[in-house]
Amino acid sequence: MIPKDEALRILHQAIPAPGHPERVDLTEALGRVLAEDAVADVDAPPFDRSAMDGYALRADDVAALPVELEVIGLVKAGDTFAGEVRPGTAVKIMTGAPVPAGYDSVQPIELCLPLGADRLRLEQAPARGANVARRGEDMREGEVVLPAGSALRALEIGMLSTLGQARPLVYPRPRVTVFATGDELIGPDEGRPGPGQIRESNGAMLTAQVLSLGLGISARFGGIVRDEVEATREAIETGLAGDVLILSGGVSMGDYDFVHHELKARGLEVLIEKVAIKPGKPLLFGRITKVDGSLLWVFGLPGNPVSSFSTFEIFVRPFLRGLMGCSGPHLLELPARLVEPMAGKAIKRTQHLPARLIFGAVGLEVRPVRWNGSGDLRGMMDANAFIIVPAGEAPPAQGATCRVIALEPDAFRLPRSNARAGS
Ligand code: AMP
Ligand code: MG
Numbered sequence: 001m002i003p004k005d006e007a008l009r010i011l012h013q014a015i016p017a018p019g020h021p022e023r024v025d026l027t028e029a030l031g032r033v034l035a036e037d038a039v040a041d042v043d044a045p046p047f048d049r050s051a052m053d054g055y056a057l058r059a060d061d062v063a064a065l066p067v068e069l070e071v072i073g074l075v076k077a078g079d080t081f082a083g084e085v086r087p088g089t090a091v092k093i094m095t096g097a098p099v100p101a102g103y104d105s106v107q108p109i110e111l112c113l114p115l116g117a118d119r120l121r122l123e124q125a126p127a128r129g130a131n132v133a134r135r136g137e138d139m140r141e142g143e144v145v146l147p148a149g150s151a152l153r154a155l156e157i158g159m160l161s162t163l164g165q166a167r168p169l170v171y172p173r174p175r176v177t178v179f180a181t182g183d184e185l186i187g188p189d190e191g192r193p194g195p196g197q198i199r200e201s202n203g204a205m206l207t208a209q210v211l212s213l214g215l216g217i218s219a220r221f222g223g224i225v226r227d228e229v230e231a232t233r234e235a236i237e238t239g240l241a242g243d244v245l246i247l248s249g250g251v252s253m254g255d256y257d258f259v260h261h262e263l264k265a266r267g268l269e270v271l272i273e274k275v276a277i278k279p280g281k282p283l284l285f286g287r288i289t290k291v292d293g294s295l296l297w298v299f300g301l302p303g304n305p306v307s308s309f310s311t312f313e314i315f316v317r318p319f320l321r322g323l324m325g326c327s328g329p330h331l332l333e334l335p336a337r338l339v340e341p342m343a344g345k346a347i348k349r350t351q352h353l354p355a356r357l358i359f360g361a362v363g364l365e366v367r368p369v370r371w372n373g374s375g376d377l378r379g380m381m382d383a384n385a386f387i388i389v390p391a392g393e394a395p396p397a398q399g400a401t402c403r404v405i406a407l408e409p410d411a412f413r414l415p416r417s418n419a420r421a422g423s
Contacts (some may be wrong), residue, residue: 001274001281001392004314004350011285011315014330015322016295018171025036025167029152029247031214032170032323038146038163043136047098052131055090055112055120056103059128067125071118075100081131090120099132106131149327151216171325175242176219177204179235179335181250181259182303183227200224201250201377202308206301209312210246216324227256236266240296242290244323246316251282259300260284268298275315276349276391279307279374283315297323304374310352310386313407333388336404342387342395343368350391354383357404366404383407 002010021035050056055067075081077096085091085102093099093106105126113121126148139145145163146156152170164278181389185200186193193199203221210219225235227250239245250259263286272285284300299316301308314331321329336357344351357366366387371379386405389395396402 002272003276007272007275007277007283007285007315008318011319012330013083014271014285014287014321015295015319018323018325020170021169023167023169026157026165028215029157029160029168029170030154031216032152032168032173033216034146034148034150034152034156035169035171036148037144037324038150038160038165038168040139040141040143040145041164043141044138044162045133045135048094048135049133050093050099050106050131051096051133053094054092054106054108054131056093056099056106056132057090057126058085058087058103059105060128061088061187062107062122062125065125066121066123068115069120069122071114071120080157104132105129127399149325151214151324151326171216172402173216173218174244174320174323175208176217176244176246176320177222177239177242178203178210178219178246178248179222179225179239180206180248180303181225181227181232181235183256185224185249187224198285201305202301202303205305206246206248206308206312209309209317210320213317213320213324215321225250227258229258229262232258232262233266236262236288239298240290242296243294244297244320245300246299246301246312248301248308251284251300251302253282263288263298263300265357265405272315276316277311278347278349278351279304280311280352281312281349283311285315285319302374305372305377306354306374306380309377309380313386314352321392332408333405334364335401336366336385337362338367338387338400339365340367341398344389344395346389346392346394348391351389351395352386352405353389353395354380355385355387355404356383357385357406364404366402 072089073081073083074092075097076094080098081100085100091100105128107126111124115121150156156419180200180203184197186197187200200303207219208219222238225231247259250257267288268286270286275283280302282302286298288296290296301311317329318329354369354371355366356369369379369382384407388403
């Protein structure tokens with residue numbers, strides 16, 4: 001059993017360089033990760049641009065009020081002003097149009113008093129430079145605007161459009177296969193559980209957790225695997241077609257826990273085996289070298305639903321992010337004030353306790369949810385965070401600041417109105 005920090009260090013060190021990049025259309029780039037720096041090929045704005053409909057003028061001409069100016073033309077977005085700018089003049093200008101050289105400010109139309117078509121009276125003056133977006137103030141030609149390793153959200157996709165990058169170079173999508181092991185399991189489509197059986201939750205849940213990383217990754221659920229040597233082998237063979245294999249269950253010490261043994265028989269190089277965390281101690285992580293020399297990354301997650309869920313969030317998610325090529329794949333930990341008393345005692349493992357995190361009056365506040373342990377998915381549903389209780393420490397006292405892991409993507413969702421009573 002190794003400490004959590006040590007396990008995370010091993011995990012981050014194991015993250016390989018992402019595979020061979022490819023080009024995709026911008027409309028298919030959501031969630032992909034940029035494989036090269038995106039550099040500005042133009043200044044933005046490309047010219048001094050009016051931010052308002054109004055009149056372009058010289059601040060020097062309107063220092064003494066009231067004042068009248070001669071209107072010598074009009075410029076709209078997409079045009080340039082061809083005339084000559086002289087002191088004592090103004091040009092009517094539309095939002096997005098280039099401010100003619102010689103003018104430095106724009107007075108919004110509603111603050112001007114036009115006197116016929118070619119004269120203008122001003123009783124208020126704009127501050128020098130007002131309502132003019134300066135050339136290059138957003139970005140300069142040659143500047144790196146998005147570094148390689150940026151995950152592409154809608155904003156980055158808009159930015160790439162601005163940069164003229166219609167087909168950005170992105171990393172490939174890792175292919176993840178998920179299996180749920182257990183003789184007691186039936187699928188959600190297999191009717192009511194018989195004696196000794198339970199409905200399986202982890203296959204679809206873990207697949208969804210992978211898919212929540214976005215379109216930069218692909219996942220498929222391979223089904224339920226019986227606690228038998230042959231079935232376990234078949235699952236591993238299926239996993240070998242992809243880049244990552246996630247197996248839930250079967251990694252503990254039971255008589256029918258074959259996952260370890262069969263993975264090792266298939267050449268698993270174990271990198272992590274048992275971590276000092278609760279829940280999730282039996283966590284297994286390693287890699288298998290395929291016949292073509294490429295690697296299959298393998299996670300064996302404990303089968304209790306909340307153990308599966310939390311070990312995915314704490315270990316698998318950052319690893320997958322790194323595999324996708326994201327820079328800074330680390331988990332987000334935040335300080336928050338514990339606003340309710342918390343039961344429990346110090347143990348030799350780091351505890352991750354389901355909790356609700358909210359923005360309170362003076363910052364982040366966290367309270368534990370009522371929870372019956374790692375089988376209690378329902379209790380976990382009320383949570384949007386884990387309180388971290390370090391190994392060897394008692395739970396924090398009410399009012400103390402503790403560290404929390406905010407769960408994505410709904411970390412700050414409002415409390416559910418149908419939260420279970422007492423939670
Ligand atoms: P295991 O890790 O296989 O020893 O399983 C630990 C506990 O989690 C047992 O009570 C299992 O019945 C339960 N469990 C295992 N896999 C799943 C699953 N896919 N869905 C729901 N419960 C599971
Ligand atoms: Mg099992």
